[in-house]
Each structure stands twice: as structure tokens, then as C-alpha cells.
Amino acid sequence: MQKSLHIDANKCTGCLQCEMACSYENYGVFITAKSRIKIFDFENEGRKVPYTCTQCAEAWCLMACPVDAIRLDAVTGAKVVNEATCVGCKVCTIACPFGTINYVAATGKVQKCDLCDGDPACATACPTGAITYVDADWTGFDKMRAWAGKTDNATRASA
Amino acid sequence: MKHLIIGAGAAGITAAEQLRKLDPAASITVLDGEGEAAPYARMAIPYLLSNQIVEAGTHLRRDPDHYRTLRIDIEKGRAAAVDPVASLVRLVDGRVLPYDRLLIATGSVPSREKVAGIDLPGVHTCWTLADARAIIASLRPGTRVVQMGAGFVGCIIIQGLMSRGADLTVLIRSGRMVSRMMPPKASDMIAQWCAAKGVHVMGKTQTAKIEQDGNSLKVTLTTGEILPADIYLSVVGVKPGIDFLAGSGIAMQDGIVVDARMRTNLPGIYAAGDVAESCDCVTGKSQINAIQPNAVEQARIAALNMAGGAADFVGSLAINVLDTLGLVSCSFGQWQGVEGGAGVELVDEANYRYLSLQFGDDVLIGATSIGWTDHVGVLRGLIQTSTPLGVWKERLLADPTTFMAAYLATSQKAA
Ligand SMILES: Cc1cc2nc3c(=O)[nH]c(=O)nc-3n(C[C@H](O)[C@H](O)[C@H](O)COP(=O)(O)OP(=O)(O)OC[C@H]3O[C@@H](n4cnc5c(N)ncnc54)[C@H](O)[C@@H]3O)c2cc1C
Numbered sequence A: 001m002q003k004s005l006h007i008d009a010n011k012c013t014g015c016l017q018c019e020m021a022c023s024y025e026n027y028g029v030f031i032t033a034k035s036r037i038k039i040f041d042f043e044n045e046g047r048k049v050p051y052t053c054t055q056c057a058e059a060w061c062l063m064a065c066p067v068d069a070i071r072l073d074a075v076t077g078a079k080v081v082n083e084a085t086c087v088g089c090k091v092c093t094i095a096c097p098f099g100t101i102n103y104v105a106a107t108g109k110v111q112k113c114d115l116c117d118g119d120p121a122c123a124t125a126c127p128t129g130a131i132t133y134v135d136a137d138w139t140g141f142d143k144m145r146a147w148a149g150k151t152d153n154a155t156r157a158s159a
Numbered sequence B: 001m002k003h004l005i006i007g008a009g010a011a012g013i014t015a016a017e018q019l020r021k022l023d024p025a026a027s028i029t030v031l032d033g034e035g036e037a038a039p040y041a042r043m044a045i046p047y048l049l050s051n052q053i054v055e056a057g058t059h060l061r062r063d064p065d066h067y068r069t070l071r072i073d074i075e076k077g078r079a080a081a082v083d084p085v086a087s088l089v090r091l092v093d094g095r096v097l098p099y100d101r102l103l104i105a106t107g108s109v110p111s112r113e114k115v116a117g118i119d120l121p122g123v124h125t126c127w128t129l130a131d132a133r134a135i136i137a138s139l140r141p142g143t144r145v146v147q148m149g150a151g152f153v154g155c156i157i158i159q160g161l162m163s164r165g166a167d168l169t170v171l172i173r174s175g176r177m178v179s180r181m182m183p184p185k186a187s188d189m190i191a192q193w194c195a196a197k198g199v200h201v202m203g204k205t206q207t208a209k210i211e212q213d214g215n216s217l218k219v220t221l222t223t224g225e226i227l228p229a230d231i232y233l234s235v236v237g238v239k240p241g242i243d244f245l246a247g248s249g250i251a252m253q254d255g256i257v258v259d260a261r262m263r264t265n266l267p268g269i270y271a272a273g274d275v276a277e278s279c280d281c282v283t284g285k286s287q288i289n290a291i292q293p294n295a296v297e298q299a300r301i302a303a304l305n306m307a308g309g310a311a312d313f314v315g316s317l318a319i320n321v322l323d324t325l326g327l328v329s330c331s332f333g334q335w336q337g338v339e340g341g342a343g344v345e346l347v348d349e350a351n352y353r354y355l356s357l358q359f360g361d362d363v364l365i366g367a368t369s370i371g372w373t374d375h376v377g378v379l380r381g382l383i384q385t386s387t388p389l390g391v392w393k394e395r396l397l398a399d400p401t402t403f404m405a406a407y408l409a410t411s412q413k414a415a
């Protein structure tokens, strides 16, 4: 069975180990701004929510790409950007309704989570088990709903 | 089953691939009217102009054996007419191709400016690979380019022209850049940016005539002003490529009228992409949405129905992202807002940042941004799924920059 990233926002302390690990894995530097997984800080509620691409079944980014620069990794199920092919048109960044593929001005290309070839550095780095890499057959939408639903409840409770 | 597709652009190729997935035995032919080495994406042309890619980089698919492997026949030739009674398509070269199901995916053609001199050799438009080649061939550092038009295509090719050292003047009839994609303050910001980067932007004017003047051109404006030019670029919009369908009986308004299944009024004939006029999911009006993601989605739906399934197109959403000399702007849905709807506009001229959000009752219906590249996709998500915003509407009106938090807090409830 293919695995997917599982996020349990309740366990996230906002330590940013995942962002550091992602940046190091992909760029060899510890610069959280370069990370493909982001921790959102709901300051009012005191909640932190890790957020990245769920490798959704609809693959809006892949469908929208005009030059075939985003490919499905048959082993991991990840939608992977081929930087050499990407022309930097950014259409994928407005096509993905989850906002999880983003343009990087410095490279002129886009970046997104590629599941690190099946060994995601963020999951390894997370000290609390908020990010785990587990067997799952649910769809991207289910995953999104699961994450967002938790946030929503918390927000409503405090709003 | 014989599937024939007219047009080898984003829509035509996507439909062909989808048909193959659904029907391993069908015969699938795509008519390619431009005869390039392989089907290509017009969208990649700006990056060819700016020398970031070679021509092969514009190809829609990377694997040279892609079409052979999928048993999709790419047939070079232009359709001259459709005969729905005999179920066949006549080609310009005299050949005749029969079909059981026909998809028309001929895209757009550039609108022609009605001014004297528009056929002179130094005059180009920028819609095809051939156009791009012609521009590149005559562009040197210092080449004087007069460009009429600053719509989406006009704006996205500026980078390519400037990167090759063009001395560029852009004429804008309305006075506003990308006026059909974003509000006035956002347009002005982009114009300001271009001017600061060395583009001569001239608003509220247009070309009266173009004349040959030795080796160069003489462009006379409606204001009487005369501009010398080496290249004249006419990029004044596009219209659907439907001329060859006159007399076919296929219903057309601005484009080919299709229903939610991408069917035309005639049995067995479908249309998708820039050429099709369908329902906009925000306004509910029948209109053309000439953008790549729309073409691909319509093609997918058309193919599902052509293969005997029943799939409805949920409607297109206008989404655009533009890069003008490094300034990235986006617009989504009804960026103009609606009467009586709430809206918020954040303008930071000094830093070239802009954000406008427009609301219906409890939902986001449109957005425009300049200078934002992180997570802009959620603006589409919020609009397309009509996510009820609850308390977040007021929060967004107070601080539109919190759109990502609003998304995380509210998203997918409606899905
Ligand atoms: C420079 C440029 C930049 C662009 N940038 C963007 C962008 O950033 N984002 C975006 O969303 N959109 C962009 N677009 C628009 C986008 O390219 C179109 O929306 C998209 O190509 C539509 O796909 P289509 O398949 O409907 O039509 P097309 O891609 O135009 O394909 C139509 C095909 O039909 C063929 N054809 C036409 N008539 C005939 C005939 N009679 N017989 C046989 N074949 C025929 C053509 O040769 C072509 O192969 C851009 C366009 C240009 C020119």
C-alpha cells in the first residue's frame, strides 16, 4: 500500500524541526523559508498547524501544467516537479486549490512536497509524532478535511 | 469507435489521452493544423522568447514516443469544413476524414487590428511558435519594438522582449494594462513597475497607421505622434477559431455553444478549450474562458462523454497568473466584485504589493493579488468551493493578508 503523510495538528508544538529538515533535505541549508511544509501559527488560539501537499488524487497541479513538468511517482504516489522541464509559468500555483505548490523567485521554478522518495525528512524530524508517514488509502480531499476540520473546531471553540 | 479531434493544443491532446484511458480499442486521431515537430503549449512561448527554453521545451509531452505508445495518431493538416450529415471533416489539402465522435478544439486566433499597414513584413503578432520564431529572428539589442496592446499576452511577453534588449514602447488603448484581469489600482501598479524597468508605456492611444520607411517602420498614432520602429507587435486580443465551421449547422455565439457535457447542438460533436463557450461557475453566464486550466478540464469532461460516460463540467473559473518583468500578479473569479457585495483593497505602492478580496454573502467570489506567491492557490479553493467563511469574513475584511489562515480554518467544510 502507498503511504502518505499524516498530520495530527494537536501534537504540533511549533518547534519547526520539520521546516528545518525539509530545507536541509532539498537545499542543504537550514532556512525555514525554503521549506515545503509550513507551520501555520494561529496566534489567537495558540494552535500550530503543519500543512503541505497531500498528493491529492485530483492532481490539479499536474493536470494544469502545460509542459508535462509534474509527474506521478508510481512508487510513492507523489506528484513531483521536474525542475529541468518547469518553465516557471506558475499556472500550477493557482490551479492547486490547497495552495501547496509555490513559486520560488530565486530559481524561477515552483516547489512542492515530493515525499523525499518515500522517506520524508519532516516525519523523521518531528519529535512529537505530529507528522507521521503511514499506510493510507484515503484521498487528498479526505486528508484535507481531516486536517482542516480539526483547525475549524478549534477556531469555532475560541471564536 | 472512431474519435476525431480537430486541434493539437492543450485541449485536443488531453482529450486524446483521456479517450485512450477509457477505450483501449478506439481509433483516435488528432488533426494538427500547425505542423510543428510535436504538439506544443502556447503558454510556453514567453519562456522561449526569454531564452529560458529551447523549442522542444514548449512541447506538451516530454516522451518522444508518447503518442505512438498511446496509439494516438497525430495527423498534420487543417480542417476546412465539417459535414455533420456525412460525419466527416474536409481538410484544406483535399483529404476527407470520417468520424463517429468529433471534438472541436481549435483554440483561439489573434484578433486582427484594422489599421493600414498591418500586413507589412515587420508586423507580427504573438500567438504561435511560428510567430515567436519570427520575432526572435528580428530582435537584437536596441531593436525598436512598438507593441499595440497590453492584455494578458501583451504583458506576459514583455519579459522576453526586454531580456533580448528591445527598446520597447507599449501602446494601451484603454490606458490600463490587463484591464480585463484586474482592478484599476492593480493595473496602474503594473504599469508603474514596467515604466520603472525601462518600458515606454503610452496610455489612451492607439495606432492609426503603419508605413514602411526604408528598412524600418513608421507608426502613426491617433494622437498624431509618430514612432519609428523596427518591429510592430500587434497583440490586441484573441477570438475563437471557428471560421471554418460557418454553414456547418453547429450553434455558435462568441464561440461554440456547449452544454455541461461539452456537447454542441449536433449529435456526436463536442467542443472544448478556448473555442468553447460554456457556463462560468461564479457568474453562471455562458462565456468563453480562454485559459489553459479550463481547456484541460473541459477536454477531460468532453472525452468522458465521448467515450459513452456521463460527466458534467462544473463550470469554469477565471484564474490567471501573470509575471511582468518579475512582478507576479494573480486574479481569480469575480475580481471586480458584485454590486452590494463587500470588498477590501490593500494597496502598498512603495513595495509593489496589492491584495483585493471580494465577497458574496458569506463566501469569497473574487480576488486579485500583486507580489504574493505563497499559497495563492487557496484563493481559488475558497472561491471554487464557495466555502462559508463565518467569522472569517469580518477578519478578512479587516486584514486580507490572513487568507491562508482563513482557508485553513474554514476549508473543505463545503466540499
Ligand atoms: C504567449 C501566450 C501566453 C499564454 N499564457 C497563458 C497563461 O499563462 N495561462 C493560461 O491559462 N493561458 C495562457 N495562454 C492561453 C493558452 O495558451 C490557451 O488558453 C490554451 O492554449 C488553450 O488550449 P486549446 O487547446 O483550447 O487551444 P490551442 O492551444 O490554441 O490549440 C488549438 C490547436 O488547434 C489547431 N487548429 C486551429 N484551427 C485548426 C484547423 N482548422 N484545423 C486543424 N487544426 C487547427 C491549432 O494549430 C492548435 O494546435 C497563453 C497564450 C499565449 C499565446
Ligand code: SF4
Pocket: A053, A054, A055, A056, A057, A058, A059, A060, A061, A062, A079, A095, A096, A097, A098, A099, A100, A101, A112, A140
Ligand atoms: S500540489 Fe496541490 S494539486 Fe498538486 S498534488 Fe499537492 S494538493 Fe494536489
Ligand code: SF4
Pocket: A064, A065, A066, A067, A068, A069, A070, A081, A085, A086, A087, A088, A089, A090, A091, A092, A093, A109, A110
Ligand atoms: S510553473 Fe512549472 S510545474 Fe508549474 S505549471 Fe508551469 S511549467 Fe508546470
